[in-house]
Amino acid sequence: MSKKEASANYMRKQQAIFACPVCHEEMTVTEQCVVTCKNRHTFDIAKQGYVNFMTHPATSMYGKDLFDARKEIIESGIYAPMHENVVELLKTFGQNLTILDTGCGEGSHLAMIKKQFEEITTNIIVGAGIDIAKEGIIAAGRNYEDLIWCVGDLAKSPFQESSFDVILNILSPANYSEFERLLKPNGVVVKVVPQSGYLRQLRELFYADSDKESYSNDRTVERFKEHFSDVEVKRITQTVTIAPEMVSMLIYMTPMGWHQTADTSSNQVEEITIDLDILIGKV
Ligand SMILES: C[S@@+](CC[C@H](N)C(=O)[O-])C[C@H]1O[C@@H](n2cnc3c(N)ncnc32)[C@H](O)[C@@H]1O
Ligand SMILES: [Zn+2]
Structure with a gap:
């Protein structure tokens, strides 16, 4: 079978979860x-096993090389503590x-979380990933089976x-009104956002002596709390x-074009900090 x-x-x-985007x-x-759908809006499944549900053209600053890099970095295990928590x-x-x-990108987070969950419980995950960047979803389809991969705009x-x-x-990026629509009554949103030390060593390399060196997620956490109840931050x-x-x-793997502005010739980065907040909220 192909x-x-x-x-x-x-x-x-799983077809009951789909609604025509038109x-x-x-x-x-x-x-x-x-x-x-019954109005004959039709979306092909591609040979890599994903579906493109885009109804309008979109440009993305995320390309194949970025997603290849993200896959390697995620598989290297630096996000393992976050996966374990989820x-x-x-x-x-x-x-x-x-x-x-x-905004699943090339799908490694979802695939690893599903695999770990199914290894330690008798329950299963039916998982779907959506991203506006086609290159990410092509990679996801190619690399991970038994998951549903969709090119699409959260809006x-x-x-x-x-x-x-x-x-x-x-x-x-989030779309909270859409999250509220999509969740079941007892559903939960799990949003992972960078904390102040996230990739600190890279930021120091690129933005020494500038404001961009420090970062706060206060506003993001505040907005999350406005939309969801019983919010927990880990x-x-x-x-x-x-x-x-x-x-x-x-x-x-970063979209900010850091690679263009940094002097990495001395390559003094030997360790890296992963500093994340996991925001958990109910509808
Ligand atoms: C920094 S990347 C993170 C990707 C992945 N979650 C990861 O950690 O590797 C942000 C992702 O959000 C996606 N994105 C941005 N706006 C979107 C939208 N409106 N609908 C779906 N995906 C979107 C981008 O294409 C990109 O893949
Ligand atoms: Zn339709």
């Missing part, structure tokens, strides 16, 4: 590997879960209301040694 057919079969079992009707995943939280549901990763997402137990939003801080060849990967 990858495309395998994805179509997997998506068909007319909002229910959708069907056909034997011909297309996702379609898995612990998911375990507390004590049931199978439907999860949407919003026009292809999902029915009340479809997800958990929404993940990791280092990505801080994850860890400094790890990194191999020299990972430094350029780290620089490359």
